[in-house]
Amino acid sequence: MTNQQETSDQQWFPTQVDLDNLGPYRAEVTVHRWNGFMCPRFDRQEVERLAADTERLAEGRSGVDVVRINGDNVEIWSTAFSRTGSDYELVESYPESDGRWEVGSYQWAWQECTDRDTTWYREWTGQTLSYDYAKADTWTVAFADHGYYMAVLGTFRTPLNDSELSVSLWASHLSSYILTAPNNREAERRARAHFAQDRADVHPGDRVMPLALPNTRIPAPGA
Incomplete structure (x- = not known):
């Protein structure tokens, strides 16, 4: 390791x-x-x-x-x-x-648990067997925004045409980050770290609006 x-x-x-x-x-x-x-x-x-x-x-x-x-x-x-x-x-x-x-x-x-309907997202991931990627080090982390925590649904290479994914997430009140990282594990870690820092003052039970939007781009470390 x-x-x-x-x-x-x-x-x-x-x-x-x-x-x-x-x-x-x-x-x-x-x-x-x-x-x-x-x-x-x-x-x-x-x-x-x-x-x-x-x-x-x-x-x-x-x-x-x-x-x-x-x-x-x-x-x-x-x-x-x-x-x-x-x-x-x-x-x-x-x-x-x-x-x-x-x-x-x-x-x-x-x-990780969420009460959001992930049906459309699962259908999108199920039918997207292959697609054109953005840059090799660009990743999408899809998640459910629950205020003080994020429930990660999946981490995958960002597609060049992600409009269908964005619509599916938006319609289901789901979110996603787009970021650069050397691999999917590091992409998830950076996404979780960004979310945790952004919601450092949010506690369980707090209502947060607006939720993180689909295809929100977050900066690389040190940027």
Whole structure:
């Protein structure tokens, strides 16, 4: 891993994530993913919510992993490896780091959550199998603007003709940044960093208008 990748993976950004019937939870993420899924970390308050939710889901049901707090560690208990199929066994323990716990990272299919309709955007990405690119180092980061956090939908090479994409995003109250970067991971990191700086004074629950517009160009670092 290069130094640039290490820096990207160590920079945390605010978001919200969910998982099947769990969430949403306030969390922090980097641009790193595991099998396409986010690897979030949570503060104590959100861990307590997650633990209570998993215990509630497990009541009267089998096969539901539960989260338990044990001192400064947060643990995942599961029946998946139990000989009886019903006894809970400890399968993972997460130590505290900077007041956060990376619960379920590299195990659970965490995703950033949004209540926006992404149907048109997904249709556009599904039918755009090939198109003419802009410059090789120009990227588009599509996302849902939720005020204090951005839910990234995708990062891809910017098409020369992006009018259809822009219309699809606009109609669905979605956003996108256009920027230069050496690769898609760094493009996402720069987009998240720009958004975080722009919304540094915005807190959960704050109403932000207007939302970031589709095809908003953001400057290169140091520009």
